[in-house]
Amino acid sequence: MxxxxxxxxxxxxxxxxxxxxxxxxxxxxxxxxxxxxxxxxxxxxxxxxxxxxxxxxxxxxxxxxxxxxxxxxxxxxxxxxxxxxxxxxxxxxxxxxxxxxxxxxxxxxxxxxxxxxxxxxxxxxxxxxxxxxxxxxxxxxxxxxxxxxxxxxxxxxxxxxxxxxxxxxxxxxxxxxxxxxxxxxxxxxxxxxxxxxxxxxxxxxxxxxxxxxxxxxxxxxxxxxxxxxxxxxxxxxxxAAAVGTGTVGDGRCNISLGTSGTIFISSKEFGVDENNALHAFAHADGSYHLMGCMLSAASCNKWWMDGIIGTKDYQNEQAQITKLGGSQVYFLPYLMGERSPHNNPDARGTFIGMTMDTTRADMTQAVLEGVAFAIRDSLEVAKSLGIKIERTKICGGGAKSPLWKKIIANVLNLKVDVIESEEGPALGSAMLAAVANKEYTSVEEAAEKIVKVVDTIEPTNELVQKYEEKYNKFKQIYPTVKGLFDIIKE
The missing domain is CATH 3.30.420.40 (ATPase, nucleotide binding domain)
Known part of the structure; x- marks a missing residue:
């Protein structure tokens, strides 16, 4: 059928x-x-x-x-x-x-x-x-x-x-x-x-x-x-996209690098973090999920490439990046305000740490890393609830970049699985129709049989350590400059 x-x-x-x-x-x-x-x-x-x-x-x-x-x-x-x-x-x-x-x-x-x-x-x-x-x-x-x-x-x-x-x-x-x-x-x-x-x-x-x-x-x-x-x-x-990437059952994770960005964690148990930094929603598999949503993800890279440095050659720009984890330039990716975990519509995009020898490649790298760090902010909230994640699926336009996937894997210290199909919500919804017609006994069975992993990016100890140090600095920037956003909006 x-x-x-x-x-x-x-x-x-x-x-x-x-x-x-x-x-x-x-x-x-x-x-x-x-x-x-x-x-x-x-x-x-x-x-x-x-x-x-x-x-x-x-x-x-x-x-x-x-x-x-x-x-x-x-x-x-x-x-x-x-x-x-x-x-x-x-x-x-x-x-x-x-x-x-x-x-x-x-x-x-x-x-x-x-x-x-x-x-x-x-x-x-x-x-x-x-x-x-x-x-x-x-x-x-x-x-x-x-x-x-x-x-x-x-x-x-x-x-x-x-x-x-x-x-x-x-x-x-x-x-x-x-x-x-x-x-x-x-x-x-x-x-x-x-x-x-x-x-x-x-x-x-x-x-x-x-x-x-x-x-x-x-x-x-x-x-x-x-x-x-x-x-x-x-x-x-x-x-629906989570179903289409096989992010169903307990403790599965999917990261979407679209215009906005999400980290989606499926769970058999209902749970809410104390600050409501993550959305606590029901899931399409009959259980629950936690979701962190950032308003600007791949759109940050598009803004930087298309609007600021004026190029469509994303691949060549990323090829100039040679010191992953080693640059001291940071970027807050809040170009449209932010939802998770800060819930601050007045937050704004911010570069910090530039010096006279900062290069264009350093700033391009900071944009990619800033989005990854912001996704980790939400992952840390999930981890505070006792949720243990070892690997994640990845989808969205940003996931087409091998370099960005490598950064995500090492910033989050997760194995990143790339799947065969990129049809997202459309595939997930078709799978739900198949489950409803008894082609599969459950959403989990449908995902197990239909969703195929074709590549995995593994984190490396050296880069994980570099990014651990860099993330610990990144997470201090927003609380430090938060008050400035109220001033500059007036």
């Missing part, structure tokens, strides 16, 4: 067609607009997502036996607010994960309601990108629309609804709304009350590999697929 994985991203939807054994038969992408109505705002029209998905599925399956498509599942951009009226019509454009309008509401939740209460209710504290602050913003600024809300959804769940007619979400994606009791996997009555909404307005919760329904007849007819094709709940993009 064949399975469709839908990765509903911020700039485009990516769809893959996968056989049950993990063989990828076809890949299609469809772009859609992103709107910025005001500075700091970021919105999309759910109708554009739907058009991209339906056209994408038609193109994806046109040369295959459509009757063999047994399931569709999703990995989607998280945190976005989609609201429907009583006729299931979209009330307003979706407010996205990278929208920055909710500073006032986020401060209200963290400072007035209090971080301790938020953590007790949801296992997390408020971030500007989360869904609950967006609801409070709509309530305060668009009260006439707030009154019309009949259903509250996340981006990928709107597509699942359009396909199946079921208002649904999964535990991993719902974890990022600040509306769910993550430990007990249910909606938080306290948070719903704080936001002025009811449980009836929330979608039904499912495990990521649960079947929520089948294709509606009119949709099946339009797409040319069977009405028996199952619609499967799916997962938030990071959890």
């Amino acid at each position: 064949l399975y469709i994985g839908v990765d509903l991203g911020t700039s485009a939807v990516k769809l893959i067609l996968m056989e049950a054994d993990g063989t990828i038969k076809n890949v299609v992408s469809k772009e859609y607009p992103l709107y910025f109505p005001k500075p700091g705002w970021s919105e999309q029209k759910p109708e554009d997502w739907w058009e991209g998905v339906t056209e994408g599925i038609k193109e994806l399956t046109k040369d295959f036996d459509k009757n063999k498509v047994a399931g569709i599942s999703f990995g989607g951009q998280m945190h976005g607010l989609v609201i429907l009226d009583q006729d299931d019509q979209v009330i307003r454009p979706a407010i996205l994960w990278n929208d920055g309008r909710t500073g006032k509401e986020t401060n209200y939740l963290n400072e007035v309601i209090g971080k301790d209460k938020l953590s007790a209710y949801t296992a997390n504290i408020a971030f500007a990108g989360f869904t609950a602050p967006k609801l409070l913003w709509v309530k305060a600024n668009e009260p006439e629309l707030f009154e019309k809300i009949n259903k509250i959804m996340l981006p990928k769940d709107y597509i699942a609804y359009k396909l199946s007619g079921v208002h649904c979400t999964d535990y991993s994606d719902a974890s990022g709304m600040l509306l769910m009791d993550v430990k007990n996997k249910c909606w938080s009555k306290e948070m719903l009350a704080i936001c002025g909404v009811t449980q009836e307005q929330m979608p039904k919760l499912y495990e990521s590999y649960d079947v929520v329904g089948t294709l509606k007849p009119e949709v099946a007819n339009e797409l040319g697929l069977s009405t028996q094709c199952k619609v499967v709940a799916g997962a938030g993009d990071n959890a």
